Amino acid sequence: MTQAQALTIPAHIHGYPQVAFGGYLAGLLAANTGADTVRVDFRRVVPVGTPILLSRPEPGHAALTAVDDALLVQASPAALTLDPIPAPPWSDAVNAVEAALSSPHRAVTDCYGCGVACDPGRGLRLFPWRVPGTEIMAAAWTPDPGLADDNGELPPEVVWSALDCPGGLAAFIFSRMGQGAFTAAMTATQLAPITAGSDYISHAWAMHHDGRKHTVGVALSTSDGDLCALSEALWIEPRQP
CATH class of the missing domain: 3.10.129.10 (Hotdog Thioesterase)
Structure with missing residues (x-):
């Protein structure tokens, strides 16, 4: 396990008011797994403007936790099996x-x-x-x-x-x-x-x-x-x- 990194999601990166944007959090974690395809699960609301911790609890995995160690979001290697619908013109x-x-x-x-x-x-x-x-x-x-x-x-x-x-x-x-x-x-x-x-x-x-x-x-x-x-x-x- 690596040492946790402190970060704060800027206030403008929100979906619902005061709630950190889910896709942004997911991408942050995905980049820290090293995997080509990643599944991200959201466990609790992540507020903007509040310190949180980014960690890599084991190889290929990443997590965001609150400063009291409550799990907020976690990411792990995955497979993606859906067949995409062709893009429209x-x-x-x-x-x-x-x-x-x-x-x-x-x-x-x-x-x-x-x-x-x-x-x-x-x-x-x-x-x-x-x-x-x-x-x-x-x-x-x-x-x-x-x-x-x-x-x-x-x-x-x-x-x-x-x-x-x-x-x-x-x-x-x-x-x-x-x-x-x-x-x-x-x-x-x-x-x-x-x-x-x-x-x-x-x-x-x-x-x-x-x-x-x-x-x-x-x-x-x-x-x-x-x-x-x-x-x-x-x-x-x-x-x-």
């Missing part, structure tokens, strides 16, 4: 973004993943919407340079962030997931570098649901449809009073 992804931004039904938030209120480089500004005649949520996306490292590539925490919100939106639209749902687990792999200033297609689809549990697939591809990253995620609705 770039033109459809562009039209989906235009529909999202013009829809009166889309909430204006500062969510790190899909919030239109985020400044470029302070959020992904990834705006999926339904492709007409399909059960696919899609978005055209050109990552801002402020999201990239010194080499112009998106780090794992940003790539995994891009695999988060689209799946939730697919579950909300296609399997009628209830409000307040949250990411409970993500299994993902990155197949190619993703660079700032390049054009990508994000698309997501609902796979199945059982009661409060909803499973979704999310893919990130080049504008020509070449797969760059793939995820399967479990979202869970809160218990009703």
Whole structure:
């Protein structure tokens, strides 16, 4: 076991208010496992602006804990078996973004993943919407340079962030997931570098649901449809009073 590293998630990297963005946390852990495909399980809410600890309890595993040692999030090597739905054409992804931004039904938030209120480089500004005649949520996306490292590539925490919100939106639209749902687990792999200033297609689809549990697939591809990253995620609705 290596010594734990102290860190704090910046306040702007949130999904729900004051709650650290799940995809970002997952990417941080995935980068510390050394595995090509990683499953991340969320055990407790991680608040922004609060010190937490990153550790590697055994080879290939990583965890986030509170300062009182309570387990918050854990990651381990995994396998990903879903077959991705082919990406829609770039033109459809562009039209989906235009529909999202013009829809009166889309909430204006500062969510790190899909919030239109985020400044470029302070959020992904990834705006999926339904492709007409399909059960696919899609978005055209050109990552801002402020999201990239010194080499112009998106780090794992940003790539995994891009695999988060689209799946939730697919579950909300296609399997009628209830409000307040949250990411409970993500299994993902990155197949190619993703660079700032390049054009990508994000698309997501609902796979199945059982009661409060909803499973979704999310893919990130080049504008020509070449797969760059793939995820399967479990979202869970809160218990009703």
